[in-house]
Amino acid sequence: MNYFSSNIDKIKPILSGHDTFPLRYGWIKKVYDQIEMHPDVVNVFSQDTAIANFGVGKNMLNALRFWSTHTAMIIRDGSAYYNTYQTADTQKLAKTDEHSTDEHSIDATRHLNHFYNAQNFFGDHGLDPYLESPSTIWLLHLSLVTNPNLVTYYWFFNINTKSELSREEFVRLLKEFLKDHNFTLPSASTIKRDIECFIQNYTTKPRKANEDFESTLEGPLVELGLLTRVSKQNIRALRGEKNTLTLPVFIYALVSFWQNHHNVADTLSLEMCTYDECSPGRVFMLDEEAIIGYAEQLQDSQYSLAWTQSAGIRQFQITDGNNLHTIFEQCIKHMCHEDYKCQ
Numbered sequence: 001m002n003y004f005s006s007n008i009d010k011i012k013p014i015l016s017g018h019d020t021f022p023l024r025y026g027w028i029k030k031v032y033d034q035i036e037m038h039p040d041v042v043n044v045f046s047q048d049t050a051i052a053n054f055g056v057g058k059n060m061l062n063a064l065r066f067w068s069t070h071t072a073m074i075i076r077d078g079s080a081y082y083n084t085y086q087t088a089d090t091q092k093l094a095k096t097d098e099h100s101t102d103e104h105s106i107d108a109t110r111h112l113n114h115f116y117n118a119q120n121f122f123g124d125h126g127l128d129p130y131l132e133s134p135s136t137i138w139l140l141h142l143s144l145v146t147n148p149n150l151v152t153y154y155w156f157f158n159i160n161t162k163s164e165l166s167r168e169e170f171v172r173l174l175k176e177f178l179k180d181h182n183f184t185l186p187s188a189s190t191i192k193r194d195i196e197c198f199i200q201n202y203t204t205k206p207r208k209a210n211e212d213f214e215s216t217l218e219g220p221l222v223e224l225g226l227l228t229r230v231s232k233q234n235i236r237a238l239r240g241e242k243n244t245l246t247l248p249v250f251i252y253a254l255v256s257f258w259q260n261h262h263n264v265a266d267t268l269s270l271e272m273c274t275y276d277e278c279s280p281g282r283v284f285m286l287d288e289e290a291i292i293g294y295a296e297q298l299q300d301s302q303y304s305l306a307w308t309q310s311a312g313i314r315q316f317q318i319t320d321g322n323n324l325h326t327i328f329e330q331c332i333k334h335m336c337h338e339d340y341k342c343q
Contacts, residue, residue, distance in 0.1 A: 003261065003277040004148050004159065008181060010106050013151040014070075015186050015194040021063035022201040022219045023071075023140075029129045030054060031068040032122040035083050042080045070150060071140045072108035073118040084117040108143040111256065115332045116143075127340045134244035135339040137220045138284070142253055146278045151178065152194045156237075157285070158277040164236045170195050199235055202227040226285050239285045241293065248335035250294045251303060253280045254316070255328045263324065270295075270314040303330050 004011070034044045034053055041047055045065045054061055065081070068074040074081050114120075121136060122129045128136040144150060145157040155177055156170075165173075171191055178185055185191075201221045206229075224244070230236045257279050258268055274281030274288050281291055295307035295316065304322035308315055318327065336342035 004154065005181070007106050007148060011148045011151075011181075011183075013178065013183055013186075014149045015152060015190050018063045018066040018194075018197050019059040020193050020197045020200075021060055022197055023063075023067040023221060024217065024219050025131055027064050028068050028071065028073050028118070028131075028140075029122050031064050031074060032083050032118050032129075035074065035081065044081065046079075068118075070108050070147060071143050072112050072116070073122065075109060083119060083122075084112055085119040086114045086117055107147050107149050110260070111143045111146075115335075127336070127342070131220045133339055134223060135246055135249050135335065137223055138245055138249045139252070141221055141224060141226075142256070142283055145283050146256075151183075152191075152198050156198065158282050160237075162237075163239065164230065164234055166233045167192075167195060167199075167235075168233070170235075199227070199229070203229045203235060237285055239287050241290045242284055242286065245284055245286075246335070246339050247294055247297050247301070248331050248338055250280055250284070251305070251327070251331040252335065253283060255324050255331060259324050259328075266318045267308075268316045273316065302334075303327055 031044075031054075038044055038047075038053075044050060044053070045061060047053075050061060051058060054064065056064065065074075069076060069081075072084055075084055116139060119126070121127050127133075131137055131140075145153045148154045152174060155174055159177060160173070162169075162173075171188070174191060174195070175185060201219055202224070204218055204222055225242065226238055227235050228238060254268070254273065257273075257276070258265075261276065261278065262268060262272065270288060270291060273279050274286070274291055276282065280286060281288075286294075292307075292314070298305055298307050304318060304320050305327050306317050306319045308317050318324070
């Protein structure tokens with residue numbers, strides 16, 4: 001399914017706003033706490049004491065806001081920013097966001113639910129306020145790379161077919177993609193900075209002799225092992241098995257994809273699950289063998305989901321007269337107990 005092309009009228013490409021700072025550990029928690037500590041402040045990022053309160057410089061403050069917004073951990077309403085919560089009010093606010101054209105949002109807010117929200121992960125009794133579980137990082141990654149507005153991220157994971165790219169080729173192909181879809185091209189420097197930030201987000205950066213320690217700290221997305229630098233100019237996608245990707249997170253992404261792209265069907269083919277835009281195979285860089293590995297685990301699980309192979313057709317199938325909502329709730333229950341050791 002050509003999800004990007006089918007939503008072209010809603011897409012507003014975003015290639016700046018992070019000031020070339022990749023996501024770092026502790027940032028989303030810091031934003032959550034500041035908003036909770038100042039409930040009467042409309043915009044914690046623009047007040048005179050913001051730099052002192054957050055303990056960062058102005059450019060880094062912009063990056064905190066950027067990554068918290070595009071992981072749907074905060075939501076904007078006019079000039080105000082709010083944490084996202086486990087209540088229906090957050091979903092209502094997402095639908096009235098000035099950046100959303102209708103109730104069918106295409107940005108990160110479409111992932112919001114009673115499980116995926118700032119309060120559940122970063123609140124006083126949050127599941128993982130300091131990103132100690134790889135599962136949380138996988139979920140944040142999912143929200144970033146399925147957002148077509150973040151065109152660099154969306155293109156690399158959902159459109160690109162090359163396993164290795166030079167920076168120059170990355171810029172050229174991304175410009176061609178934007179041009180083919182009749183978007184106004186940003187400046188070359190804007191595209192290059194966004195790509196540089198993307199690479200820093202997912203790969204280990206070699207430390208230069210004159211660089212301070214903080215500037216070379218790796219962010220959480222590096223931990224996922226999705227990309228590597230093969231030279232100063234080239235990066236390579238690491239497709240295949242992902243050791244830290246649990247079955248509940250895989251099922252979570254599978255059901256999310258299924259609901260948004262094929263929700264009237266009670267089966268989903270291996271090919272769709274591997275190669276379609278926003279599919280688990282695409283966003284987690286899993287090949288068919290890796291996906292079959294997760295599928296085979298279903299026979300010993302309690303999900304209302306089966307893996308079937310008949311007449312050469314390999315597919316996931318909803319069982320017992322259930323639906324995707326039921327499987328989604330089963331997935332969240334398993335994730336809470338298995339990945340976060342909830343009582």
